[in-house]
């Protein structure tokens with residue numbers, strides 16, 4: 001089944017994640033659908049559960065209850081092979097998490113070769129194309145420690161893309177970067193959005209949310225407080241918590 | 251090689267002896283003559299140096315294979331222990347989870363017992379009790395020292411695994427690698443690299459620890475020196491020689507570790 005633009009590819013129902021029994025409700029009943037081609041931007045104050053939500057989508061966090069359906073498969077079910085599904089969900093972390101013992105090329109081809117059974121030649125050919133897309137074709141043989149933060153994050157993005165995922169998850173991809181490097185990473189994300197990639201981004205970059213996002217989700221205390229088009233969220237916020245949050249960040 | 255060495259010895263002794271004799275007798279000459287006689291009596295006569303040489307061979311053999319066994323055991327135990335910690339809430343209840351818990355308990359028992367008792371006692375238990383029917387002293391020593399070393403290696407490697415940022419693990423998993431493959435391709439290579447100097451030091455410690463092999467009658471370097479002592483009734487020469495040989499070996503390997511550390515540090519930049 002190949003999803004078409006507008007089809008639901010991730011469906012989240014009443015997702016809850018508690019820590020310490022019920023003492024900490026990181027997620028307190030999240031329900032939302034993510035459709036193909038959408039760029040969903042998740043915003044909210046610190047500790048509101050944004051990361052927990054994003055990381056639940058590929059089960060890096062195991063939800064306490066609720067269901068997540070990805071391409072029609074309930075990923076929280078015991079029968080599901082989560083490793084198979086994660087191949088189709090790229091993830092980009094705040095701290096890049098490149099593999100420091102491997103060259104950029106090896107970082108990018110490890111997954112395709114070992115998990116998708118691609119030949120080395122084919123994997124490297126594709127990796128070079130991807131590196132070209134982010135302007136780093138000449139750094140294939142470098143080690144991560146030899147790159148700047150912005151370059152590392154661009155590599156992390158194409159490493160995830162090398163698996164040809166259906167959806168890309170970003171957890172504050174620019175928060176660990178020096179200000180002058182934020183632009184180059186956002187630019188790559190913008191290009192990616194334009195190419196039709198389905199994206200879920202936790203970010204504090206309101207400019208990006210406004211310009212690239214197709215939908216903004218505002219979270220607080222583990223709940224979705226408001227979700228709407230960027231236009232509506234930024235010019236016509238309803239909930240007073242969103243209003244005060246925007247006042248602080250804009 | 252050996253005969254060249256002993257020729258050189260003899261040559262040096264003859265030269266120095268001449269010099270001593272020329273400077274008339276006196277206390278220096280007396281001392282020199284005594285040392286020379288001692289040396290010849292302990293090492294050259296009846297080819298007694300062979301005890302040291304063969305002993306050194308045994309010491310190396312036992313150390314090398316015990317180290318291999320130790321690393322193998324260490325990696326396995328380290329993997330079991332850190333998997334038990336990491337997989338605790340990911341694994342669903344079932345056969346595999348129970349199996350892992352059992353192996354984890356066994357690993358903990360192994361670490362407690364091995365690190366809580368002297369290696370020489372373990373060696374004697376291995377030789378006189380567990381493998382009482384075996385005559386292969388070298389093999390028993392390799393097993394005993396290997397099992398002993400494995401406990402220390404396990405903790406070194408586990409600390410290496412724990413020193414790797416959790417983000418590395420998550421990056422591997424998020425690409426779609428399972429737990430084991432994430433360990434193999436991403437975590438273990440970095441962990442080993444981080445603890446390579448500590449592992450090399452464990453190897454150096456092991457060389458010295460095998461010196462108790464004589465307790466089960468294995469003729470390693472130390473025992474070789476001791477045999478010479480019992481034949482010649484002079485303790486000085488053989489024991490000092492044994493000490494000097496250990497010292498040279500340890501200094502040599504320590505230098506290697508220093509070089510290794512520098513190399514690793516440079517490759518991190």
Ligand SMILES: Nc1ncnc2c1ncn2[C@@H]1O[C@H](COP(=O)(O)OP(=O)(O)OP(=O)(O)O)[C@@H](O)[C@H]1O
Nearest residue numbers: 019024025026044045046047048049050051052053
């Ligand atoms: N392993 C954990 N144990 C206990 N509490 C946790 C754990 N992980 C997260 N939490 C709590 O869950 C809540 C949500 O955390 P989360 O990291 O999702 O917030 P966030 O919106 O991403 O915040 P930030 O903007 O600071 O990244 C917080 O109150 C946090 O303290």
Ligand SMILES: [Mg+2]
Nearest residue numbers: 050051052172
């Ligand atoms: Mg967060």
